[in-house]
Amino acid sequence: MNAATIPAHVPAHLVGTFPLVLGQVTEENPFDHMIPDLHNGPAAVYVPGGYLGIEGAWFFPRAVDMQNVYADTEHFSVKDFAPFSKFLGDTWSLVPAEIDPPNHGFFRAVLNPLFAPRRMAALDERVRTYARQYIDEFKDRGQCEFVNEFAFRFPIAVFLELMGLPMSKVEDFLKWEKGLLHDPNIDNIIAATRSVKDYLLEEIEDRRKNPRDDLITYGINAEIDGRKWSTDELFGFCFNLFIGGMDTVSTTVALHFRHLAEHPEDQIFLRENPDKIPLAVEELMRAYSPAMQARTCIKPVQIAGAQVMPGDKVIMTPMVANRDPAAFENPNAIILDRNPRHLNFGYGVHRCLGAPLARREVIIALEEFLKAIPLFRIAPNAKIKTFLGGVIQPDCLPLVW
């Protein structure tokens, strides 16, 4: 379907716009007005081009509707929500993000122990060491460009550690991640996807011969339904960790550090009360939720008064739901001890597999940075652009102290 086509069942008065479409860039902080203001509009909007700029999609701003769609695997499918396999002309799916129940449950049963507390505790010191190494590189300089010098590199190092890949690959992964997720040019996206695929397939073959204590080997040894995973499933799993586990953490730390740089009172509070960092991270995750996903309707259903029909896309927008005044009192105030139940990691069966790791990474980044660096702020006259759609990502964050 073409981006501008409006299906016959969509009434004209529900057709509208949505500012967070892939490819858009803004010079304002989108969390200041752009996102909160979406709650002044209707509860259901059909957005031409709303899905990746290529196809129409429904947008439901209210938290209750978003939570219902996440939970509703009877009317909504996750198949093909990301475009990468299609771009290569391939048939693999992200595992488990693009697998519907009941198969999804078999994969999750195998994968859930991966980020259990015992495994996280074992990883903690390594994660802390990576954070310190990057901070050491700029801490005596009085300034850094936080996005490129820390926010991107730190989660890549953690990903390489988990996958048993060499740290010498950080720069390659940074290049691929930017090509895949932050380049508007489709040829560059395809080239980056192919590079990641070639590299991960080589590593999968290597682990078949040389098993190790890493997540690739874990996938190779795993079984579902009494059989080993196929190469497509193994690759879909590795690729899911690649797109799910790095960019989301990078942008989360960038958004949280931007908040602290712009709100010295919150920064001072956390410096004086480091034990409150885990609680504060929950509120910052509510307020600065970066990642959008999609669903495809498979059975007719009414949402927020709109008739949604099979084939319709829905854009999943936790960043908007998390600012819903019907779900959170004073939603645009950042109240560090609010301890909210938020949708940052989704909801229902597909709830983020890596949430325990993501939380540890963000908490450790804050703990180590606040210990090593004095009160920081955004460099005077800094111009920060933010990429919208997919992942809400500031292009830079120049900090001074």
Ligand code: HEM
């Ligand atoms: C702050 C960082 C993160 C955010 C905001 C985030 C957000 C999300 C969301 C919203 C979902 C649900 C997607 C849906 O329902 O369609 C999800 C799923 C997933 N995430 Fe995360 N994520 C983060 C970090 C991570 C990390 C660190 C990993 C792994 C290393 C990871 C791996 C996954 C996987 C594998 C899924 C698919 C789960 C399933 O379908 O059962 N994520 N994530």
